Structures are given as structure tokens and as C-alpha cells.
């Protein structure tokens with residue numbers, strides 16, 4: 255089955271400098287007349303992002319979407335409870351949808367099921383998709399958009415299983431709420447695709463039971479279920495960190511079983527709509543120990559919060575209540591790019607069930623793209639993503655290797671075969687022999703584990719094309735330690 259292009263999605267939250275100073279900066283000379291950073295749009299296009307989830311994340315669970323529409327001068331400034339920041343609402347639904355159209359990405363909107371409910375969600379669907387003579391469609395038309403946006407993808411809340419979530423609910427309460435919201439939203443537009451909130455991490459003690467209960471209440475009105483996962487080297491154990499993909503693989507495999515057993519005969523898809531490496535800033539903060547514990551036992555949230563509260567107030571005192579402060583702006587390394595590459599291979603090898611996946615986030619906040627007022631640049635993990643998106647067409651085939659350090663997946667599109675291969679070993683180089691095939695090219699990214707791309711040295715780590723593939727009856731590809739590789743070939747008979 256061909257890989258769904260939505261597997262190359264991303265995520266943009268009203269958090270830190272993702273929206274403001276990330277994609278939207280009206281006073282920048284780099285911005286267009288809508289205030290959108292054109293350099294960032296160019297990088298997002300090159301990244302090959304297909305779908306972008308918005309506006310959160312934890313932010314959405316306290317968000318009033320009506321604050322972000324209409325004349326900018328009359329939009330209220332609010333305190334965002336999720337990130338303890340000031341929200342100016344200068345960027346909202348219309349701006350996001352205009353940005354998506356300019357960038358050529360599909361929007362995926364999340365509705366607030368934390369502090370709000372089915373009626374507000376249905377009104378937002380009507381604002382986006384209703385005819386111009388419907389009450390909220392009329393409001394949209396008055397705001398300058400007579401044509402419906404036809405937003406197809408909708409998330410029913412965010413991480414509703416997490417005790418940290420504003421308006422966190424029990425599985426039963428959420429299942430009923432998701433069901434009612436889905437019905438109300440579908441009554442406005444029957445074409446929308448709805449994704450219920452699944453488990454926030456693999457380590458949630460409720461993983462499995464949450465899904466069973468939620469699906470019992472709402473499987474007939476939803477199309478997919480979400481999963482989230484962030485990985486990091488919290489223990490200073492590089493070898494274990496480099497094997498993070500195995501946990502993602504187990505997480506998805508278990509979710510596939512749950513969907514098979516609990517989907518009531520309906521084929522539901524997985525939307526892995528937040529995934530990435532996320533730990534550098536956390537490990538540098540005063541709350542590093544708490545984050546480490548959280549990473550391993552995210553189910554003990556109360557305990558985590560008890561320990562974390564004094565640290566967070568310490569760490570965030572400077573930033574509390576500020577507008578778009580810098581939050582979790584991880585600077586990524588070559589090692590992180592290797593982990594991201596192997597997570598991408600894992601997602602692709604589950605393409606039969608994973609139809610949407612969003613690297614989280616897109617700009618500045620744990621992101622492949624970073625900005626300053628003067629520049630935008632690609633981080634190391636930008637490249638595995640952009641190459642997977644560029645060359646990841648066709649059918650995906652799961653591969654397994656006798657060498658446990660190698661992770662990979664094969665894409666077949668007509669006569670073109672593309673291997674995405676990651677050597678996760680810290681020291682051992684190896685090679686791949688492909689028989690009875692004609693090599694097209696080998697693109698390789700490798701460097702020291704801690705090498706980074708920064709504003710000062712934006713092209714320090716980039717992929718390069720390797721030209722010396724031996725080409726006889728087949729070919730041999732070097733797979734250096736800590737490397738991301740794209741190997742393309744055709745079968746000998748197809749030329």
C-alpha cells in the first residue's frame with residue numbers, strides 16, 4: 255500500500271517562538287505583506303511538510319478560537335495557562351489557513367476539548383467550512399474569506415489522557431465528549447476526518463486501557479486515533495538513546511493490536527501527530543532530574559509535579575507571562591539526526607496503519623527549522639526528514655538486518671527502489687551489498703555525534719552524494735557509523 259504523504263507532517267503550536275518570531279513576524283524585512291516570514295516558508299516547502307497540525311498541543315486545551323479572528327486591534331491579549339505566556343492573538347485561524355495556502359501544506363486543526371465542548375468545536379468547523387450564509391460562515395466572509403476553507407483533518411482535543419492537560423479527563427468522560435463533539439462537528443460538515451486523542455507516551459500507565467475505553471464510546475464516529483512520543487538521552491546512555499526507535503516500534507505495534515481488537519470492525523488509522531527528540535533544553539534546566547524521572551515514569555504525574563513545581567518556577571521566573579519567550583529551543587546534533595532518521599524508518603515501516611505523522615514541532619520549538627530576526631536555518635534533523643519526504647514515494651517494505659545497529663526501510667515506486675538506512679552504531683562502520691541491481695545514487699549524512707548546524711555555521715552537517723559506488727553485478731554502499739543514508743537503485747531488468 256502506498257505511503258500516505260501525510261506521514262511527512264509537522265506541528266505548529268502557540269508555544270514559545272514557534273508562531274511569533276517563527277513563521278509570523280510582521281516587523282521583519284523578511285516577511286511578506288501578511289507578516290509571514292518568507293525565508294521560513296521557503297524552508298518549510300523544501301522540508302517537504304505535507305500537513306501541519308495547529309494550534310496545539312497543550313495550548314489548545316485553554317484556547318478560545320474566537321479570540322484569534324476579526325480585526326487585529328480588537329483581539330484580546332490573554333494569559334495562556336498551558337505555557338504561562340501572554341498570547342496576543344495576532345495570529346489565529348485565518349492567518350494559519352492563509353499561511354498553509356501560501357506554503358502548500360494541508361491544515362489539521364485541533365479543537366479544545368479541555369475547557370470547551372462540542373458546540374464550540376462545531377462552531378469552529380462552521381467558521382472554516384460552512385457556507386457564507388451560515389452564521390459562522392457569514393462571520394468568516396465578513397472577515398474577508400467568503401469561500402469555505404474546507405479543512406478536512408480535525409483532532410478531538412490534545413493529550414486528554416495526561417494529568418498535565420488543562421481539562422484532563424478520565425477515559426470514559428473523554429470518550430463520551432469525543433463522541434458528542436464528533437457528532438456535532440460532522441453535523442456541520444460530513445466530509446471531515448476526525449482523530450481521537452490516544453496515549454501521550456508509551457510509558458503512560460493508562461496506555462491500552464485508555465484506548466479501549468475511548469474506542470468503546472466513540473469508535474463509530476472517529477476515523478483515527480493519535481499517539482505521541484518524544485525521546486531523549488536523559489541517562490547519558492548514547493547507545494540506549496540510539497535505540498529509541500525500538501520503543502516507537504513497540505508502541506505502534508501495540509496500538510495496531512488494540513485497534514484490531516477494539517475498533518469494532520472499523521479500520522481506524524494511527525495519527526502519530528507529535529514525535530521527535532526532545533531533551534537538550536530540559537537537561538540543561540534546573541528541573542533536569544525531574545524531567546529524567548518523568549521520561550521514565552510519566553504516569554506518576556503528581557509525584558513529578560511535586561518535585562517539579564519549585565524548579566519550574568525557578569527556571570521559568572524570567573519567562574513567566576512574557577509574549578513568545580524562547581521555550582525548548584533544542585539545538586540538535588548529528589546523533590539526534592540519526593535517531594530521527596530511525597524513527598522515520600519506523601513510521602514508514604508501519605505505513606499500513608500510520609497515515610499521519612507530525613514531527614514536533616516545525617519552527618524554533620524542538621524543531622527542524624530555527625530563526626533569529628535576521629536568519630532562518632536548518633537543524634541537523636531537517637535533512638533525514640526532507641530526504642525521506644523527497645524520496646519516500648511508493649510502497650514501504652519493512653526490513654530487518656542481522657546487524658542490530660542497522661535500521662532501514664525500502665520504498666518501491668515503479669522500477670525505482672529507495673533504501674533509507676541508518677547506522678546507529680557509535681563506532682562500527684559497515685557496508686551494504688545489493689545484488690542484481692543498478693545503483694542510482696547514495697546520499698550520506700554523517701559526522702561527529704555532537705556536531706550541530708547553527709546560525710553561525712548553518713551548513714556544518716549536511717548530506718552529500720557519494721559517487722564511488724562500485725557497480726558490477728550489483729553494488730556496495732558504505733554505511734559509516736552514526737550515519738543517515740538514502741540509497742537509490744533500479745532492478746537490472748528495468749533499464
Ligand code: AHR
Nearest residue numbers: 267311312313412413614
Ligand atoms: O510539543 C510540546 C508539547 O508536548 C505539546 O504541547 C504537548 O501536546 C506535548 O506534551
